Amino acid sequence: SIINPTAQPLVNTTYYIISMNEDSCLQTDTINVEITDGFTNFIANAFTPNGDDKNDYFKIRGLGIKELDIKIFNRWGETVFASSDINFEWDGTDNGTKLPLGTYAYVVTIKYYDNAEVSKKGSINLFR
Numbered sequence: 347s348i349i350n351p352t353a354q355p356l357v358n359t360t361y362y363i364i365s366m367n368e369d370s371c372l373q374t375d376t377i378n379v380e381i382t383d384g385f386t387n388f389i390a391n392a393f394t395p396n397g398d399d400k401n402d403y404f405k406i407r408g409l410g411i412k413e414l415d416i417k418i419f420n421r422w423g424e425t426v427f428a429s430s431d432i433n434f435e436w437d438g439t440d441n442g443t444k445l446p447l448g449t450y451a452y453v454v455t456i457k458y459y460d461n462a463e464v465s466k467k468g469s470i471n472l473f474r
Contacts, residue, residue: 355379356410356459361461385410385458392471393439404470406454413457418450418470426450438472447472 353361361377367468387408395402406414418427418436426440438445450472455465 351425353379356412385460385462387411387456387464387466389454389468391450391469392473393438394446394472394473395444403437404472405433405435406456408456410458410460411456412459412461414454416452416454418452420445421448421449445472447474 353359356376359379361379365373365375367373381433385408387406389406390401390404393401393404404418406416411429414434415430416428416434417425420426420440426445427436429436444462448471450470451467452470453465453467455463457463
């Protein structure tokens with residue numbers, strides 16, 4: 347038995363509820379939760395992978411992100427990092443080798459739980 351149930355659905359959801367009072371009487375109800383908006387993303391434009399545990403990783407965070415695909419390129423257009431993990435954290439390396447200070451380009455596609463999809467291009471400044 348749950349006294350104060352909570353739910354945080356990311357997509358439209360219908361909940362069917364059955365409750366029993368102290369006299370063993372059952373009550374049923376249906377609750378429809380509609381997600382109207384609020385899916386977001388935040389992409390920083392700089393990070394400092396210097397090992398001080400502050401801003402050491404480039405990452406994308408947001409609400410309602412279901413899938414993510416990112417590629418990061420150096421100034422010659424070579425891919426230095428790629429991931430499909432929505433919780434990725436790039437540490438400014440390419441196969442374990444620290445990359446030089448500079449500006450790197452990214453291309454990211456984000457798919458939300460409502461199946462909306464957004465593609466973005468931008469740049470990241472790597473400082474140490």
